Amino acid sequence: MAKPIVYIDHVEITYNLGQENEFKANKGTTLEVFDQEYIILFGPSGCGKSTLLYSIFGVLPPSAGKMYVNGESIYDYAPMDMVFFQRKTMGIMYQQFNLIPSITVLDNVALPLIFDGIGPREREIRAMELCKRFSVDKVVQKLPTHLSGGQQQRVSAARSLVNDPQILIADEPVGNLDSVTAAAVMATLDEINQRDKKTIFLVTHDAKLLPRAHRVVYMNDGRVLRVVPNPEKDQIIKLEAGSTIVTEIEQVARIYPYDSPKELQAKSLINFLTEELSFDQISKLQKLTEQVIEGRIDYPQYMQILMRSEHEGGIGIPVARAGIMVDRLKLIIEHAHDVERYRRATAKEGGETYIRNTEYVNRIAEFLSTQCALTLGEKEKIFFEDIIKQRIGGFTRKEDFLEQIQLKSDDGGVGLHAKQAFDVTRLIEKLIALGIQRTANH
């Protein structure tokens, strides 16, 4: 079997070792990575991804264990060998691009070659070639700050390759980019892996990027939870028979990326016990529903795709159920608009609520009452609208709302039972989640 290009052997990494504020950011990581693999280190913020990445890069020595690259224990290198290693073997891309602001794009890309004693003419040719390849050749004479974020990151991709390293490490390289620009930069990484045949370590906390890797290393709290081969990509190494088995848990993990293996197992079971949709269906449903929320498909199209069988690209939901889903979705989206309109109107009027705005609240109250089968007297109706206003105006919390609607009307409440109150709260929170997100996007 092939030898690993990187072998992380029981590595612990401790900050402020021996001091009062000592902190162990990696608690014993073992991992083998093979030449030309695309590896994603994935996990919530603070779990130790960057720490591990910079240790592989050669700038953060483990406090225990060994880090091998090409079979050599890199932290046993003499200082000059370490410099040589970092220059010849490793390329790096950062979230903040880290380009030098006072020199041109071309010089930024060519810079690493200076340390190799390569002459100016040759440097320029090699840098220009890479700039062409990443479509930044038109801006080579500009300063980095005059470029868009996406362009700057493509310049930094060019720079990372100029020394022709074996391994490219990238720390949240698209974390600061909008989704369209991010997709373009991610495509250059795919190319660097497939065409240039570089091994890639990418750090991210964005689950959307996971399908790009050969294997995903799930991390949490300084530990590797599991290493999962991506069934959608041809693997670089022949994994031992049986080790590539992909269970439903991986699918569930795509939907709930930060759950622990135990929580994922429980989700998978609950799903079975309640005879809900399969996780494949939920994944598809999520994508489809995003399209409706963004207004890219309309309700009839949504209904069609819900009902169409799975092998025809649909979700395979029986017609009666699909109908109910579309109805509910429509109602929620419409009333979320009311939340949005109300907030916009009151913000404009400096918190004053005019008659026109109470119409939005009327409709929301009406909707909640019908959906949750409430029968309210005149007095309760007035209090109900008042409590709704407070919540969608952002003056009270979800817990306050839940409590207030359970108060007797003599105390300014609506007098709901616990179960009704729970249902109403859950529904209004859906409206708010949808309504506020829309406001924030604009």
Ligand code: ADP
């Ligand atoms: P991630 O990249 O997964 O977000 P990091 O590797 O940056 O996480 O950090 C892991 C943990 O180590 C965090 O709790 C962080 O606060 C801590 N940490 C990172 N750098 C230092 C440092 N230089 N000194 C002390 N603690 C650090």
Ligand code: MG
């Ligand atoms: Mg990080």
